[in-house]
Amino acid sequence: MNMESIVDNTLVALMEQYEAAAPKLTIAFVVVVALIVIVRLVQAILAGALARGKGYSFFGNFLLGLVFGRFALIYQAGRPVSYERECVMQDRLALQTAKELYKLQRARERAQTSSVPKVPVR
Numbered sequence: 001m002n003m004e005s006i007v008d009n010t011l012v013a014l015m016e017q018y019e020a021a022a023p024k025l026t027i028a029f030v031v032v033v034a035l036i037v038i039v040r041l042v043q044a045i046l047a048g049a050l051a052r053g054k055g056y057s058f059f060g061n062f063l064l065g066l067v068f069g070r071f072a073l074i075y076q077a078g079r080p081v082s083y084e085r086e087c088v089m090q091d092r093l094a095l096q097t098a099k100e101l102y103k104l105q106r107a108r109e110r111a112q113t114s115s116v117p118k119v120p121v122r
Contacts, residue, residue, distance in 0.1 A: 043069045050076040055085025 047065025048058040050073070065072040081089075 040066055040069060043073060047072040047076050051079070054079060055082030055088075 044062045044065035048062035051061035052058040054076070056079070061072070061076060064075075068075075
């Protein structure tokens with residue numbers, strides 16, 4: 001046997017094996033591609049949701065997460081809360097504090113008026 005016939009026989013055997021395994025490889029390729037797309041979409045949704053929670057736009061950061069994946073998630077995790085979002089959170093906290101102080105003041109007034117003995121009027 002010469003070298004060309006060995007190569008030809010090897011190629012024929014490889015082609016037969018490939019044709020036998022081609023449907024399984026195609027299915028595996030489709031599954032792998034689908035998993036990659038699903039992981040990218042989940043990362044993009046998480047990046048957008050994290051950005052929205054910090055006061056930034058969802059859609060722009062969704063696209064950032066779609067392109068850069070986990071690097072966009074790392075970026076969003078380290079990104080500071082936006083100034084507008086921080087102002088809203090501080091306003092809510094101030095309102096809650098004012099409500100609680102008002103309730104406390106009313107409770108003290110009620111306690112003072114109820115501790116005064118009531119004298120019947122004649």
